[in-house]
Amino acid sequence: MDNVLTGGRGDPRHFEAQVPRQRPTATQTSGASTNQLRIDLPPIGAVGPHSASRISAVSLASAEWAGSVCHTEWTFHQLSPYIGKSKSSMAAALVREFTLPGHTVYEPFSGCGSIAFESWVAGCNVIANDLSPYANLLTRAKLFPYGSLELALDDLHRSAAAIKKEAKPDLRSVPKWVREFFHPDTLREILTWTAVLRRRRNWFLLACLMGILHHQRPGFLSFPSSHSVPYLRLRKFPREQFPEMYKYNQ
């Protein structure tokens, strides 16, 4: 992904309440083996660097680091699973402890973008980087969300119109172990949507699609599989006993 983007700056939790600050500009440079995203926000004030000794002042056992944050974190953290992501409350606490608005945070191993996103929310400039295209996609989606639900739906409808003109993908080019996760018709639709969303650079929508690929719950696209580390759960949900979990739902 070697494009240059400008990001909407809405309230990610509700797609509303625009932040009336100057919009960030964003550039991405892609090196031989990395994908970099950069957001430049106007500096808010001259601030000095924090000393490393401040680490001792961080309360690592703070209550806000314990327990589930599912219902209190920004929902963007739940966009799509990622192995090894920081707990969002930890990411937020670190950003709060070590930065001020206007600081620049460099996240060289951004993963799904937890620290990058919390830094952005806190008003920092963000430079994020990750080797993995999937990580890069999720970080990008979180740093450049739509400014409103209407804009997202508008793009979704435009992409849906483009889908109709797309040729059917040939599944023979897909590795067998990938094909085993999906009904062939579902996989064809996923591949078609992926091609269109990539071409249209709809990174946020593509990240949403990634987020619904794997699970055993209705509404997800795979045959019964675990969510964060996809593996098929054929023993727990045998095809004969759970035929509805294996059929194609239009």
Ligand SMILES: C[S@@+](CC[C@H](N)C(=O)[O-])C[C@H]1O[C@@H](n2cnc3c(N)ncnc32)[C@H](O)[C@@H]1O
């Ligand atoms: C533990 S995850 C990062 C989690 C993230 N910092 C967070 O707080 O949620 C480690 C990341 O490092 C990335 N990575 C590993 N080697 C890399 C390299 N040489 N260059 C860039 N990214 C790399 C992996 O793709 C992975 O996403």
